[in-house]
Amino acid sequence: MGRAEDRRARQGGGRRRAAPKDSAERSGIRRFFTWKKLLGSFFGLCLLGMAAFVAMYLFIDVPKGSAAAVEAQRQSNIYKYSDGTVLARQGKVNREIVDLAEVPKPVQRTFVAAENKSFYKDAGVDFKGTARGLINTLSGKGKQGGSTITQQYVKNYYLEQDQTVTRKLKELVISLKVDRTTSKDDILAGYINTSYYGRNAYGIQAAAQAYYRVDASKLTVEQGAYLAAVLQAPSQYDWAVATDTGRELVKQRWAYVLNNMVEENWLDSAKRDDMKFPVPKEPKGAPGLEGQNGYLWDAANRALQKQLVAQGTASDLDEAEKMVTAGGWTITLNIDKKKQTQLEKAVKSQLTSKLDAKKRKVDADVQAGAxxxxxxxxxxxxxxxxxxxxxxxxxxxxxxxxxxxxxxxxxxxxxxxxxxxxxxxxxxxxxxxxxxxxxxxxxxxxxxxxxxxxxxxxxxxxxxxxxxxxxxxxxxxxxxxxxxxxxxxxxxxxxxxxxxxxxxxxxxxxxxxxxxxxxxxxxxxxxxxxxxxxxxxxxxxxKSVEHKDRTVEIPDAIGDQVxxxxxxxxxxxxxxxxxxxxxxxxxxxxxxxxxxxxxxxxxxxxxxxxxxxxxxxxxxxxxxxxLFGEAAKAGTTRCEKDKPAVKIKAFSQVTLSGxxxxxxxxxxxxxxxxxxxxxxxxxxxxxxxxxxxxxxxxxxxxxxxxxxxxxxxxxxxxxxxxxxxxxxxxxxxxxxxxxxxxxxxxxxxxxxxxxxxxxxxxxxxxxxxxxxxxxxxxxxxx
CATH class of the missing domain: 3.40.710.10 (DD-peptidase/beta-lactamase superfamily)
Structure with missing residues (x-):
């Protein structure tokens, strides 16, 4: 017997001990899950993913154009009374394409500063942002920012708005191809001309008119920074309808855009310090929405948008707004045509016929709702x-x-x-x-x-x-x-x-x-x-909603015993x-x-x-x-005769007295x-x-x-x-x-x-x- 065997025999009392049971189990597990096998599996998955991506890249072509956008421009939304008679037709996409050369260079840069500072250098894709978006989509968290301007342009122009994994993967592949075949100026022009800015405005020309009553060529840097900021959340950031929180948030994003321009040496810091927030003008309704029709149209659209979000068809109100304004909806309201007429007549006979803004300033400040x-x-x-x-x-x-x-x-x-x-x-x-x-x-x-x-x-x-x-x-x-x-x-x-x-x-x-x-x-x-x-x-x-591509559930208006x-x-x-x-x-x-x-x-x-x-x-x-007291224009007001007058802006709350x-x-x-x-x-x-x-x-x-x-x-x-x-x-x-x-x-x-x-x-x-x-x-x- 050798010395090694002799030593082992002495330590074991002259006999060999069996391996512990749990040790044997661990040995069995290790046979299946060794670090080599785990590493090999990881690399295998990576190879499979790369192969799948290459396959997608080879088989997914850049579409010839946006079928959804073309179709949307042909369609209108139809709004009906409860008896089926037509109340209004509205919804044709408000878009006018302009050449990038018509948009001042500093205004162009406001969009780059807002969305994608590396736009002129990147390959058209933000892999981290896309991965984050995929994870959020799979986990049900909905919309996720982080896309490049190229990706957003591809989504607007070539793809549907649905938040699905398939759509996001297509967006990734097409963005890479578009970046290789299209100049940055053409991509930027496509982006600002296809994006939705709120107020039923698609594209920078329609947005410039909707918010500032000017053509895109006349926009200032301050105004461009607001339009670039509002793109993030049109429903929340539209100054005319935003809450106090929404107004504060859009002002912060406006400042963020301008500060990024200074950081990129696109704007002089001294000029930046002198800039003031450009408050947008009040919205204007489109022809066909005169009288009460516009209010019914607006309320119906907002109700539909909320329902699209509630049932999961849209991830948020901004996405829902894009779906509604794209057209193709037939919306029947619960409005009783006869009662609607009776309510309008009652307001006229009991209130508006008695108001005369030429005689009394306060009469111009009276607003009624019912x-x-x-x-x-x-x-x-x-x-x-x-x-x-x-x-x-x-x-x-x-x-x-x-x-x-x-x-x-x-x-x-x-x-x-x-x-x-x-x-x-x-x-x-x-x-x-x-x-x-x-x-x-x-x-x-x-x-x-x-x-x-x-x-x-x-x-x-x-x-x-x-x-x-x-x-x-x-x-x-x-x-x-x-x-x-x-x-x-x-x-x-x-x-x-x-x-x-x-x-x-x-x-x-x-x-x-x-x-x-x-x-x-x-x-x-x-x-x-x-x-x-x-x-x-x-x-x-x-009452009901019809669309060839979507189903909308109308919830029961009568709920539980509260x-x-x-x-x-x-x-x-x-x-x-x-x-x-x-x-x-x-x-x-x-x-x-x-x-x-x-x-x-x-x-x-x-x-x-x-x-x-x-x-x-x-x-x-x-x-x-x-009845609501709303100042028709800027001036002064006082709460009571014995109280001092205070300065007010247009649309401020004022007294109805008198x-x-x-x-x-x-x-x-x-x-x-x-x-x-x-x-x-x-x-x-x-x-x-x-x-x-x-x-x-x-x-x-x-x-x-x-x-x-x-x-x-x-x-x-x-x-x-x-x-x-x-x-x-x-x-x-x-x-x-x-x-x-x-x-x-x-x-x-x-x-x-x-x-x-x-x-x-x-x-x-x-x-x-x-x-x-x-x-x-x-x-x-x-």
Whole structure:
């Protein structure tokens, strides 16, 4: 035996040991997964990928032209009323090809600086960006930037817009071939002439006209930098419709473009420092979109674009916009032709015919918007977007930049009833609950002041009132306290459930005044949900969509039960009091065309009288009407006579006060008058609410005389931070809101709610004494 064998024998006790089981298993695994095999597999995959790419390169040819673009230029979109009659034809691609030599060289470079600084040096492909795009497509993340100008030109000119792996691979191969066979100037010209800039503008010439009313040859560097910046997100960056965030983002990208030009020595830094952002001009509508047609066209397009994104056909709104503007769509709207005409006539007879901008400057600042919805189906049957789409581009029916004011108060009551909320002293909140309606009463939470004490309109003190009376008279101080009693988080949740966009809103007491932004379309949906006994109604403008290459699913406008029928019906019942004995009675209750129709609704007038609303409904029809003060041109404005004038730009929010020669424009004035003139003609047969509640004016006779002997039994203390030592008497069972108990000593007049000496002109009705006015000017902190 050798020494090695002898040593092993001694160590092993004279016998050989078997290898451990797990060691044997590892040895087996290693036989299959050695580093050599892994490395070989990797190189094998690389070779396969290279072979596949070579095959694609050999077999994929550069198309002769963009069949999609040629086809798009032949097609129009057709828009129809619900009965199938044609409303408008629109959608021919707005494109005019210009030679690159017609575009100033510095403007050409703005696009290179924005999208692809290495454009003049690269081979036409960004492999990292393409790989990232492929990964995002496979993982479902959608659109991904990072492509070169050549790749974007190839996508625009030769390929469809679909986000698929096949399309991206084709884009890669064709871009390499195009870069080899086409000059950089021709590629850049193709890119700026085929890109979509928003405003239905394809190509730099159409974009220059759409945004700055000049030809491409007259563009400045600043304007070119904006057009280059807007390409990244036309829907978000179009200055005319962008949010504050969108405007800030496009200004940042505009600066990024110019800074890149300085970095590439294409722009002098001193000149760059002197450059100011070139605000684009307001959009102009195309022929055929006069009057309300343009607003319906615009709203239908936006609704279709959102649906294309929602169902995954488009990765984002910009891609969806390209699909829609490419043409070939037949879009049938839910608009009822007869009701549409009736709504237009109502606005003209009750408002626009009374405005005269030559006599009164403020009359030029008045904008109206309205949306009418069938609460049983969710169909939008009529829309008023403004006086004329070609004269005022912004759609007043869908804009969200004005406060809904006191039309938000029913949401607070809905949250209270739904959550079975209680006042600070533990009393359940119902239509009969007593609140302190003193103006500027500090709001309290668990005995502590929250730093919010809103005034009522005209600073009127109402004393102890029921919730029903507070809704009738739109008393700010009551609903501010109620919001805190319910919990502002819950109030905002209920608002979202009913259909308001509350994603970016803070749950603070000031929201009880309706200080957020909302549109007539949005508020019509909220009230339609109430009218539909708490089942969610999302207003649906589109009835059906047809396209030879795409299928569009139209979602059901009626959704889930978002609040209980009892909560919704209680709010409806209470809102009948606003019409029968509150801020809307002059225009609605006493209208001779009413013919006994039961109506629920709420007025609203925002801070500084910048907006005025009436949103009301019958069992069959919900309509929201808003008036908005929008400066027709730059100048000065003042909120009230005793406040200083401030400088404003065109389209700034300004007061409506003085419109048509009257005083303050309240929700019970023009908006309610428009609502009544339209609804009582369009509603059909007279109908009654079927309510599952025992609360509110809708289930009690509003005008029944009070008992001959008023109750003398003192009520529970009202929910106020400082209980009074004087007992208050119960409200009569008829809830007559205009009479104060005569036994209670008070320095107020016996009828402070409705002074008889005030005029009854619909411009400034006396009954709109609720909490609207200038309540949002800032909380009064004790």
């Amino acid at each position: 949306v009418s919805v069938d609460p049983k189906t969710g169909r939008v049957v009529a829309v008023y977007g403004g006086v004329d789409y070609l004269k005022h581009y912004t759609n007043n029916a869908t804009r969200r930049d004005y406060q809904p004011a006191s039309t938000f108060k029913p949401v607070i009551l809905a949250a209270a009833v739904e959550e079975e909320a209680e006042t600070q002293d533990g009393t359940p909140i119902t239509a009969d609950t007593i609140y302190d309606g003193t103006s500027k009463r500090p709001v309290r939470d668990n005995g502590k002041k929250v730093g919010f004490a809103p005034p009522n309109e005209d600073d009127v003190d109402y004393g102890d009132v029921t919730v029903q009376t507070a809704m009738n008279k739109s008393i700010n101080s009551v609903f501010a306290q109620m919001g805190v009693d319910v919990g502002m988080d819950q109030v905002m949740k209920t608002a979202g459930d009913l259909g308001m966009d509350t994603a970016d809103l803070q749950a603070v007491p000031a929201q009880t005044l309706g200080s957020m932004g909302a549109s007539p379309m949005e508020m019509a949906g909220v009230y339609a949900t109430l009218a539909n006994h708490g089942k969610k109604v999302t207003p649906a403008l589109i 609040i209980s029928p009892e909560a919704a019906d209680t709010v409806t019942s209470v809102l009948t009091g606003v019409v029968d004995d509150g801020t809307a009675k002059t225009s609605v209750r006493d209208n001779p065309a009413r013919d006994g129709q039961q109506v629920a609704g709420k007025t609203g007038t925002s801070d500084c009288n910048r907006s005025a609303w009436f949103t009301g409904y019958t069992p069959k029809l919900v309509t929201s009407v808003g 419109a048509a020669g009257g005083g303050r424009v309240n929700g019970g004035g023009f908006p309610a008058a428009i609502w009544a003139a339209y609804t009582f003609n369009a509603m059909g047969d007279v109908s009654k609410f079927d309510l599952d509640t025992e609360q509110g004016s809708g289930v009690q006779p509003t005008f029944t005389p009070p008992p001959t002997e008023e109750p003398t039994e003192p009520t529970e203390e009202p929910t106020t931070e400082e209980p009074t030592e004087e007992p208050t008497t119960e409200e009569p069972p008829t809830e007559e809101p205009t009479e104060e108990p005569t036994e209670e000593p008070t320095e107020e007049p016996t009828d402070p709610i409705e002074p008889t000496e005030e005029p009854t002109d619909p411009i400034d009705p006396p009954e709109d004494g609720g909490g609207e006015g200038d309540a949002d000017e800032g909380p009064v902190v004790p």
